[in-house]
Amino acid sequence: MEKYRLIKEIGDGTCGVVYKALDLQTNDVVAIKKMKRKYFFWEDCMNLREVKALRRLDHCNIVKLKEIVRENNELFIIFEYMECNLYEVMRERVTVFSEEEIRNLMSQMLQGLSYMHKNGFFHRDLKPENLLVTNGIIKIADFGLVRETMSKPPYTDYVSTRWYRAPEVLLQSSSYTSAIDMWAVGAILAELFTLSPLFPGESETDQLHKICAVLGTPDGSIWPEGMNFLRANHFNFFQFPPANIADIIPNASSEAIDLILQLCSWDPLRRPTAEQSLQHPFFHVKTWVPYPLKDPYYPRLNQTVSGATPKLELNLWDFGAEPDDSFLGLTLAVKPSVSDLGITVLLRFSGPMCTIILLAPDISGSQCYEQCAG
Numbered sequence: 001m002e003k004y005r006l007i008k009e010i011g012d013g014t015c016g017v018v019y020k021a022l023d024l025q026t027n028d029v030v031a032i033k034k035m036k037r038k039y040f041f042w043e044d045c046m047n048l049r050e051v052k053a054l055r056r057l058d059h060c061n062i063v064k065l066k067e068i069v070r071e072n073n074e075l076f077i078i079f080e081y082m083e084c085n086l087y088e089v090m091r092e093r094v095t096v097f098s099e100e101e102i103r104n105l106m107s108q109m110l111q112g113l114s115y116m117h118k119n120g121f122f123h124r125d126l127k128p129e130n131l132l133v134t135n136g137i138i139k140i141a142d143f144g145l146v147r148e149t150m151s152k153p154p155y156t157d158y159v160s161t162r163w164y165r166a167p168e169v170l171l172q173s174s175s176y177t178s179a180i181d182m183w184a185v186g187a188i189l190a191e192l193f194t195l196s197p198l199f200p201g202e203s204e205t206d207q208l209h210k211i212c213a214v215l216g217t218p219d220g221s222i223w224p225e226g227m228n229f230l231r232a233n234h235f236n237f238f239q240f241p242p243a244n245i246a247d248i249i250p251n252a253s254s255e256a257i258d259l260i261l262q263l264c265s266w267d268p269l270r271r272p273t274a275e276q277s278l279q280h281p282f283f284h285v286k287t288w289v290p291y292p293l294k295d296p297y298y299p300r301l302n303q304t305v306s307g308a309t310p311k312l313e314l315n316l317w318d319f320g321a322e323p324d325d326s327f328l329g330l331t332l333a334v335k336p337s338v339s340d341l342g343i344t345v346l347l348r349f350s351g352p353m354c355t356i357i358l359l360a361p362d363i364s365g366s367q368c369y370e371q372c373a374g
């Protein structure tokens, strides 16, 4: 670890203490998670869910794993550094976010989540503290509870922070799916509007009551399978009618409220997937193009953005290896198809993967599109 100089502690979680540090070889600022337990074998390190998942996930809205170091039976996981988490961003806000800002953050989160779900993982602990933010770019972090979608239930281990925990998990279903992440997304979306949690339960029972007080008590027509969970848990709900969400989130548009209600459906089968959520009318407003322009971790991207005119032709000299040890960055600028918007298309390759990024220099954002193989 002599390669790194610790700067300060930035987080203390269940599994590890996180430090801001400097990579003395590259001068990159990094985040180092020092795991609290000892690791006596490399095999144990490589079998860590967080490591296994992050080695396979490469997306601009998922925090990048740079390196793993085991020294004196201690394990250090080195990530790209992010300035803060979404909880801190919300805590420090004096005014509420505009709907456009929320759309931007949400679309990034959903793109990362959609990629992750399609690659066979669900997170299980989405919450504002686990969404890291730098210059308006949001990345999903803390994969300590991640699961493979193909892994077989029962899932009996503790899952997710209470306020963002889906009802099926609260009712101890052991065969939940990636829909539990979508519930958390709904709760986070609501919180972005009000800057306070939608379901701030003080215990597991209180959590269910808080959910009932907002959504109304479910019955067999709303969540058929849920009735079995209730019986199995001998749980008696207080009878609540659904609240008017527009009263709870007065600054949200009807589209935003509809998306929150769909994501926070009692029945996991009725929740939209991350990909379906991105198709929701909430995201389809005029010429809005999600995703912020500035990403300090991709200098080539910034160069293009800061330039007065977008590159319009294919520049072969743009193919150069980036000095980034986590991926081979190749950038290609091509003529935009929507000429009046001056959009620049960037293709960034990472191994067999390719990220297509549309940059719109004269409007408020750019779109990071799906990854494709080959």
Ligand SMILES: Nc1ncnc2c1ncn2[C@@H]1O[C@H](COP(=O)(O)OP(=O)(O)OP(=O)(O)O)[C@@H](O)[C@H]1O
Pocket (backbone or CB within 6 Å): 010, 011, 012, 013, 014, 015, 016, 017, 018, 031, 033, 063, 079, 080, 081, 082, 083, 084, 085, 129, 130, 132, 141, 142, 143, 144
């Ligand atoms: N790459 C990073 N850049 C900057 N800060 C980070 C980074 N990774 C983590 N942090 C900070 O450290 C905190 C704890 O990190 P993390 O959630 O990964 O640890 P944990 O032990 O798994 O925590 P938890 O108790 O949530 O499971 C985060 O909330 C965040 O504020």
